[in-house]
Amino acid sequence: QSALTQPASVSGSPGQSIAISCTGTSSDVxxxxxxxxxxxxxxxxxxxxxYNVDKRPSGVSSRFSGSKSGxxxxxxxxxxxxxxxxxxxxxxxxxxxxxxxxxxxxxxxL
Amino acid sequence: QVQVVESGGGVVQPGTSLRLSCAASGFSFTSxxxxxxxQAPGKGLEWVATIWYDGSRQYYADSVKxxxxxxxxxxKNVIYLQMxxxxxxxxxxxxxxxxxxxxxxxxxxxxTLVSVSS
Numbered sequence: 001q002s003a004l005t006q007p008a009s010v011s012g013s014p015g016q017s018i019a020i021s022c023t024g025t026s027s028d029v030x031x032x033x034x035x036x037x038x039x040x041x042x043x044x045x046x047x048x049x050x051y052n053v054d055k056r057p058s059g060v061s062s063r064f065s066g067s068k069s070g071x072x073x074x075x076x077x078x079x080x081x082x083x084x085x086x087x088x089x090x091x092x093x094x095x096x097x098x099x100x101x102x103x104x105x106x107x108x109x110l
Numbered sequence: 111q112v113q114v115v116e117s118g119g120g121v122v123q124p125g126t127s128l129r130l131s132c133a134a135s136g137f138s139f140t141s142x143x144x145x146x147x148x149q150a151p152g153k154g155l156e157w158v159a160t161i162w163y164d165g166s167r168q169y170y171a172d173s174v175k176x177x178x179x180x181x182x183x184x185x186k187n188v189i190y191l192q193m194x195x196x197x198x199x200x201x202x203x204x205x206x207x208x209x210x211x212x213x214x215x216x217x218x219x220x221x222t223l224v225s226v227s228s
Contacts, residue, residue: 003154034212038155045205045221046147046155051214089155091213097160098169099145099213104154 004029004090004102011108017078020105022090023071028100030071034093037066037075040104041086049088050075077107085109112136112217114144114189116206119222126196130222132189132206137217139187140164143209146180146191149221150202158204159191160213174200196226 005023012018022029029035037050048057050066053073063078073092077084090102118130132144146158159180160169168180179192189206203223207215
């Protein structure tokens with residue numbers, strides 16, 4: 001099973017908004033509203049930022065939001081801050097009850 | 111303290127076995143399914159295996175199916191990953207993570223490093 005498709009990199013200046021896309025298939029993103037997003041800083045454990053497409057876990061900033069349309073989910077970060085610079089991964093539950101991750105997107109805050 | 115802590119990683123030769131452990135504490139263990147996720151150096155996250163909250167179902171990535179087995183001991187609050195017939199491409203950091211809703215992983219350990227080399 002191939003990974004979900006994410007852009008390799010995105011960048012933005014402090015205060016700006018950026019969006020990261022995550023494209024899947026009818027077996028995952030297109031059918032299931034169980035898309036999650038993770039923030040991963042080097043040498044740290046990944047952190048859940050969004051789950052079930054648009055739900056934020058307790059403690060996650062409201063600057064992070066999620067959405068989905070068809071086979072593509074998106075993570076939007078508004079009011080970019082230096083500490084947002086990290087790798088971001090999407091994942092989805094699949095019709096086989098497995099989990100699939102995206103290839104990851106490196107966010108650079110200029 | 112709410113946490114999961116992995117252990118059991120190390121350096122092994124190709125074709126051998128290793129068992130990873132994930133000790134959970136601070137929450138209701140039997141209310142959650144768990145996953146193993148790995149990340150090779152310079153690569154992205156790769157899902158490895160899932161076990162349901164009641165242990166009734168297990169699921170595996172194609173890359174490890176037939177070689178790896180995920181299990182749980184509810185009396186000890188521990189998740190295991192038995193890895194057999196290890197290959198060089200299994201060299202990576204292995205993370206244990208708690209599931210809160212259909213593959214949403216909200217609690218991760220710091221990972222344990224497995225290196226498969228002759």
